[in-house]
Amino acid sequence: MQIKLIPLQAHGDDRGSLIALEEGKNIPFPVKRVYYLFNTKEGVRRGFHAHKTLKQVAIAVRGSCRFVLDDGNERVEVLLDNPAQGLLIESFMWREMYDFSEDCVLMVLADQLYDESDYIRDYAQFIEAANSHVHSSAQ
Numbered sequence: 168m169q170i171k172l173i174p175l176q177a178h179g180d181d182r183g184s185l186i187a188l189e190e191g192k193n194i195p196f197p198v199k200r201v202y203y204l205f206n207t208k209e210g211v212r213r214g215f216h217a218h219k220t221l222k223q224v225a226i227a228v229r230g231s232c233r234f235v236l237d238d239g240n241e242r243v244e245v246l247l248d249n250p251a252q253g254l255l256i257e258s259f260m261w262r263e264m265y266d267f268s269e270d271c272v273l274m275v276l277a278d279q280l281y282d283e284s285d286y287i288r289d290y291a292q293f294i295e296a297a298n299s300h301v302h303s304s305a306q
């Protein structure tokens with residue numbers, strides 16, 4: 168499975184650093200929603216779902232956390248610890264997030280508004296849906 172880490176150019180000078188996120192430039196979709204996770208308690212694992220259509224980019228703007236991404240065939244672990252790097256999470260990708268540092272702020276840009284009906288929260292259902300998604304996209 169190919170993990171897509173998007174390099175985000177930092178504009179730095181003696182005052183510090185600035186990164187701009189721009190739709191169609193470094194963010195490969197129209198941004199409809201932004202949310203962020205913070206104050207995540209020690210030992211917590213979050214996620215445990217996939218999306219039917221949602222595309223997202225996740226950025227650890229502060230601190231670090233780990234993702235497991237699972238396409239139904241393979242599970243890959245990704246460390247996010249750099250505000251100049253965005254993790255692209257396509258649809259039909261099971262995700263789990265864990266190992267949040269105490270100071271972690273995980274910001275997520277999404278191409279759709281929040282919609283609970285887009286979530287697949289059961290792993291067995293995800294495997295079934297991912298397999299039929301692969302077959303229907305191959306036709």
Ligand code: T46
Pocket residue numbers: 200202204213214215223225262275281
């Ligand atoms: C994802 C990972 C990376 C809202 O009301 N609006 C929102 O936009 C979101 C994202 C969540 N919520 C509510 C729904 C739940 O009552 O916030 C609560 C926590 O959401 P959830 O349990 O889905 O959080 P995570 O961390 O498991 O997953 C979230 C996103 O939901 C998901 O799309 O990819 O972060």
